[in-house]
Amino acid sequence: MQIKFYKYQGTGNDFIMIDNRLDFFPKDAVVIIEKLCDRRFGIGADGLILLENDSDADFRMVYYNSDGNQSSMCGNGGRCLVAFAKSLGMINDKTTFIATDGLHHATILDNGHISLQMKDVSDVKIENEYVFLNTGSPHHVAMVNDIQNKDIKKDGAAIRYSDLYGKEGSNVNFVSQLGDANFRLRTYERGVEDETLSCGTGATATAIAMHSLGNTNSNAIAIEVEGGKLTVSFDKTNAGYEKVMLEGPATFVFEGEIEI
Numbered sequence: 576m577q578i579k580f581y582k583y584q585g586t587g588n589d590f591i592m593i594d595n596r597l598d599f600f601p602k603d604a605v606v607i608i609e610k611l612c613d614r615r616f617g618i619g620a621d622g623l624i625l626l627e628n629d630s631d632a633d634f635r636m637v638y639y640n641s642d643g644n645q646s647s648m649c650g651n652g653g654r655c656l657v658a659f660a661k662s663l664g665m666i667n668d669k670t671t672f673i674a675t676d677g678l679h680h681a682t683i684l685d686n687g688h689i690s691l692q693m694k695d696v697s698d699v700k701i702e703n704e705y706v707f708l709n710t711g712s713p714h715h716v717a718m719v720n721d722i723q724n725k726d727i728k729k730d731g732a733a734i735r736y737s738d739l740y741g742k743e744g745s746n747v748n749f750v751s752q753l754g755d756a757n758f759r760l761r762t763y764e765r766g767v768e769d770e771t772l773s774c775g776t777g778a779t780a781t782a783i784a785m786h787s788l789g790n791t792n793s794n795a796i797a798i799e800v801e802g803g804k805l806t807v808s809f810d811k812t813n814a815g816y817e818k819v820m821l822e823g824p825a826t827f828v829f830e831g832e833i834e835i
Contacts, residue, residue: 576835580611580618581659582828585651587772587802589828591618592659595625595637602637602645607835609643618833621764621771624652626659629673633666636674640766648676648711650775650821654689657681658825676711690822693779697815699787706784710819713745714780718790722751722759727770731763748777750785756793758785760800772802775821782807783816 578600581592591611593600601607602625611617622640629635636656640646653674660666661683668683680692693710700707705717715734719725731747734740747763760781762774782796786809795808805823809816 577832578835579830579832581662581830582618582620583655583659583825584802584828585655585773585775585825586800586805586823588649588651588774589620590649590652590655591620591623592656593623593625594663595627596634598627600625601835604835605643607643608639609641611833611835612639612641612643618831621767622646622649622652624649624656624659626656626663632671632673632678634660634670634672636672638675640764642766642768644766646675646712646766648674648694648776650691650693650711650779651773651823651825652775653679654681654691654775654821654823654825657683657689657691658827662827674711684822687824688822689825690820691775693776693819693821695815695817696783696819699783699815701787706787707745708780708783710776710779710783712776713740713743714748714777714784715740715745716748716750716781716784719749719751722749722761725749725761727761727763731770732768735763735765746774746777746780748774748781750781752785752790753799756791756795757797757799758782760798762800770801773800773805775805775823778805779807779819779821783809783819786811786816
């Protein structure tokens, strides 16, 4: 079967986009999805996203990691999917869509960046050496001194596969502080099983973790990832963190057709 695909990236976190409103894509074909995401034998991507119809929102997001398995929420992928929906003429500058963690609102800003509302966060677990929270995906956040020379794949995998998180595992974020409201982030992503150039839910988790630890008092935090810059803002309430917004670029790269 010949399929048309579109490639997008958000601060270096790259995705294969497929318009699946006619429900033709073999959604349980793990091997096919894994091959499409392979950077040597396929298109190459951190994940694959299907845009589908939904009766309660403008569209539905179905996200697969590059290992071919359906996964939890992806913040950068969600922002890229909004740009994709705009290119298809489905939406204007504001939209709502359904993902695995519920309803999301998004806005395309005048500068082309996309601001995506993430889930509220009420449970932030602070331990001696790390913070754990779920921002649509589970995230372990740890401060490090020498982030430049950190072996992200080795050290991230050790935590991801440790008894701490069991079979499901967790994404792992290593963070250093650059300024009062500015942090540098490198992330090991489960499902990709390697460092990615950016992670939207990881940037969101890092901003909330740093605020929870008292490392910043700002409610608008700049996160520098390997592939660029993201901004996370929120309202801190007695219930936790609400109106959590992830903002950054979402860029079309190329389109094509491939046989599966």
